[in-house]
Amino acid sequence: MKSIAIAVLMFVTTAVSAQRERVKGSRNVKDVSEVLRPFTDIKVTDGLEVTLIADSQPSYELEMDDNLIELISFDVRDSVLLVSARKDIRSAKRLNITVRFVTLNSVSLDAKSKVKAQSVLKSDFFRGSFLDDSQFEGEIKAKQATITANSNSKIEMDYMGDDLTMNVTDNAFAKADINTKKITLSASGRSDLELKGNAQTVSLDLNDNAECKAETFNTDVININATGSSTTIVTADQEIIVDLDEKAELHVYGEPKLMIERFTGTSKILKKE
Numbered sequence: 645m646k647s648i649a650i651a652v653l654m655f656v657t658t659a660v661s662a663q664r665e666r667v668k669g670s671r672n673v674k675d676v677s678e679v680l681r682p683f684t685d686i687k688v689t690d691g692l693e694v695t696l697i698a699d700s701q702p703s704y705e706l707e708m709d710d711n712l713i714e715l716i717s718f719d720v721r722d723s724v725l726l727v728s729a730r731k732d733i734r735s736a737k738r739l740n741i742t743v744r745f746v747t748l749n750s751v752s753l754d755a756k757s758k759v760k761a762q763s764v765l766k767s768d769f770f771r772g773s774f775l776d777d778s779q780f781e782g783e784i785k786a787k788q789a790t791i792t793a794n795s796n797s798k799i800e801m802d803y804m805g806d807d808l809t810m811n812v813t814d815n816a817f818a819k820a821d822i823n824t825k826k827i828t829l830s831a832s833g834r835s836d837l838e839l840k841g842n843a844q845t846v847s848l849d850l851n852d853n854a855e856c857k858a859e860t861f862n863t864d865v866i867n868i869n870a871t872g873s874s875t876t877i878v879t880a881d882q883e884i885i886v887d888l889d890e891k892a893e894l895h896v897y898g899e900p901k902l903m904i905e906r907f908t909g910t911s912k913i914l915k916k917e
Contacts, residue, residue, distance in 0.1 A: 669709030669736030676713055677705040683725040683745070687752040688759055688778075690729040692716070692741060696751075696782070698763035699744035707740040716741065753778035753797075774799055774816075793818060793835075803841075812837060812854075822861070831856060831874075850874035850892070859897050859916070868894060870911070877916075886913065 680702040688694050702725075704718055712733060719726045725743070733739065750771040751759055761782025770786035774793040783802040790809045793799055793816035802821045809828045812818050812835040822841035829847065831837055831854035839858040846863045850856055852872040859877050867885045870876050870892035878884065880900035888894060888911035895914045896902075902913070 664732040666732045666734050667712065667715065668734050669739070670711040671737040672710045673707065673738045674710040674713060675705070675707050677703060678718075679703045680718060680725065680743075681720040683720050683723050684747055685724045685750040685752070686727065686743065686745070686748060686759075687724060687754075688727045688757040689753075689755050691733075691756040692727055692729055693739070693758040694727055694760075695740070695742045696748070696759060696761040696763065696765070697742060697744050698746070700746065701744065702746055703744045705740075705742040705744070707742075708738045709736045712736055712739065751780065751782075753780060772799075772801075791818075810837075829856070846878075848876060848878075850876055859895075866900075870894065888913070 682702055706713055706716060715730045715733065717728045717730055727741065727743065747767065748765050749767045749769065752773040753759055754775040756777045758779040759782070764783045764785055767786045770784050770789040772780060772791045774780050774797040775795060777796045779798045781800045786805045788807045789803060789805055791799065792811045794814040795816065796814070797816045799818040799820065804823045806824060807826045808822060808824050810818065812831045814833040814835065816835045819838045822839060822843060825844045827843050827846050829837070830849040832851040834853045837856045839856065839861040842862045844864050846866045848856060848866065848868045850870040851874060853874065855875045857877045859879055861879060863878070863880050864882045866878055866880045868876055869887040871889045873891045875893045877895040879897040881898060883901045883903060884896065885903045885905060886894060887906045888908070889906060890909040890911060892911045893914065894912065895916050897916045
């Protein structure tokens with residue numbers, strides 16, 4: 645019995661020590677700035693909110709309670725800038741973080757972090773990873789781009805380029821204005837997508853209770869694979885290739901040619917005006 649009690653005490657002690665110290669801001673606001681080593685990718689974590697601005701030199705600017713400044717870490721390794729907090733910041737009068745960049749090839753967010761890009765993110769190939777209740781807002785111009793979102797994360801973005809791939813799962817939400825030649829999109833869980841813009845060819849793969857609303861997204865050819873209780877709302881000028889199963893619903897605007905490869909379960913195709 646004594647050994648069990650000791651084991652429990654050790655477990656509790658370890659768990660408590662593993663918790664990060666909580667800190668409140670002093671409410672005395674101070675501004676600081678510093679030049680950063682060159683980087684091409686950024687990751688933001690620990691629930692921090694960062695504003696991105698393009699510039700000729702990489703740097704950061706902080707406007708925040710003076711006792712919190714030393715808690716914000718900017719670490720550049722292998723061209724990746726990691727923005728994190730050394731302690732758990734519970735409240736602050738100001739907590740503004742601005743990162744100035746020259747070129748960005750990727751943005752990664754997790755742990756309820758947020759990024760707003762005030763400048764266009766330009767790259768040949770861009771990668772966005774928005775996980776764990778994070779939020780991203782910005783405009784992307786890239787020949788190719790891959791976007792991943794999960795766990796209640798939210799995306800509001802404009803994309804202009806040749807080839808966009810999006811994978812959205814676990815209650816994530818994406819609102820996108822897209823102008824591209826090709827888009828490949830997969831959605832599952834209770835994820836929700838709102839698309840507008842233009843594309844030549846579109847591939848949609850929806851599962852579970854995912855919903856894709858794209859009635860104002862103008863396309864030529866769409867290939868749709870939908871299962872579960874998913875709902876897909878699309879517009880096409882030329883052709884829609886359909887593979888529906890289980891309780892999936894497809895709502896069609898326009899007068900495209902329908903090519904049905906599979907139409908099983910209690911799935912539905914509804915013509916809309």
